[in-house]
Amino acid sequence: MQLPHPRILIVDDEITNIELIADLFEADHEVLFATTGARALEIAATAMPDLILLDVMLPGMDGFEVCARLKSERLTVDIPVIFVTGMGDVVAETRGLALGAVDYITKPINPPVVRVRVTNHIELKKARDRLTQLAVTDGLTGLANRRRFDETLGLEFARHLRSHADLTLILLDIDHFKLFNDTYGHLRGDDCLRAIARVIERAMYRVTDLAARYGGEEFGCILPETGPPSDVIAVAERIRQGVIALEIPHQTSSTAAHVTVSLGVATQRCTSDDSPELLITRADEQLYLAKSQGRNQICLASVTAM
Numbered sequence: 001m002q003l004p005h006p007r008i009l010i011v012d013d014e015i016t017n018i019e020l021i022a023d024l025f026e027a028d029h030e031v032l033f034a035t036t037g038a039r040a041l042e043i044a045a046t047a048m049p050d051l052i053l054l055d056v057m058l059p060g061m062d063g064f065e066v067c068a069r070l071k072s073e074r075l076t077v078d079i080p081v082i083f084v085t086g087m088g089d090v091v092a093e094t095r096g097l098a099l100g101a102v103d104y105i106t107k108p109i110n111p112p113v114v115r116v117r118v119t120n121h122i123e124l125k126k127a128r129d130r131l132t133q134l135a136v137t138d139g140l141t142g143l144a145n146r147r148r149f150d151e152t153l154g155l156e157f158a159r160h161l162r163s164h165a166d167l168t169l170i171l172l173d174i175d176h177f178k179l180f181n182d183t184y185g186h187l188r189g190d191d192c193l194r195a196i197a198r199v200i201e202r203a204m205y206r207v208t209d210l211a212a213r214y215g216g217e218e219f220g221c222i223l224p225e226t227g228p229p230s231d232v233i234a235v236a237e238r239i240r241q242g243v244i245a246l247e248i249p250h251q252t253s254s255t256a257a258h259v260t261v262s263l264g265v266a267t268q269r270c271t272s273d274d275s276p277e278l279l280i281t282r283a284d285e286q287l288y289l290a291k292s293q294g295r296n297q298i299c300l301a302s303v304t305a306m
């Protein structure tokens, strides 16, 4: 599979300057351009370029201001910015770098040098992105890891406090998994975890939903802005049925001849009396109930506003 070309945004109020730089990259990059700072911010937030080449002297909002705004927004903070400017003095260069730019190039530019610098910074950005991704991914299943789960739950909780929408958490645990490992070995156990992870991913339809490996054989699903409990149960039921449909034999399980899961669900309208931890506790209590009532089932606690 061919990787998409890196996307760069050139910001300059002089079209001839844009053309000069664009010529260097057009063959193997996707080149976007803007002639004002305001337009640059819009394009950065929507097109998410891999790198921005930014002039300082722009009409209205200058390049320093543009850079400061890019670095203050969660969405754009990680896009590398290189200043390309006629302002060659040390004070301006220091200011640009202090604002978070990765490089500072003075005009007139030396085209081969600009090309190499841009290529290097895009490579560094990709390496950073890979590391960031690894840091929040569970190595065995490819789902989000506990760190990403905790971060996302905290952010979603804060967002739901403002929006007054319902937030749902599903915790699910494989039934008799210790016995499964003891019977079939740890490697088959790992295969089972991976297969269940795929079922969970497929059961969640929205891009804002997050599936994570919460602990050893426990998974967590964060479902923002959920509808009535019946909708939530439908998601949990897709997971439960999906795991049954895998038909992974489990001869030592006292629950079924195949691997099954138990699910605890908490769905609620968030208030300032609640916390992400309370939501986890509620889902965990329901999971415990599902286990104690015989496993391979869903228990739900719903606390929504009248």
Ligand SMILES: Nc1nc2c(ncn2[C@@H]2O[C@H](COP(=O)(O)OP(=O)(O)OP(=O)(O)O)[C@@H](O)[C@H]2O)c(=O)[nH]1
Pocket (backbone or CB within 6 Å): 140, 173, 174, 175, 176, 177, 178, 179, 181, 185, 186, 187, 188, 189, 190, 193, 215, 216, 217, 291, 295
């Ligand atoms: N193969 C494999 N096993 C794991 C992994 N992480 C945790 N486990 C196992 O999951 C098992 C969890 O066992 P328990 O917590 O006793 O629960 P259980 O046997 O599933 O019993 P119930 O939850 O009560 O149905 C332990 O044997 C762990 O070693 C993993 O990454 N791979």
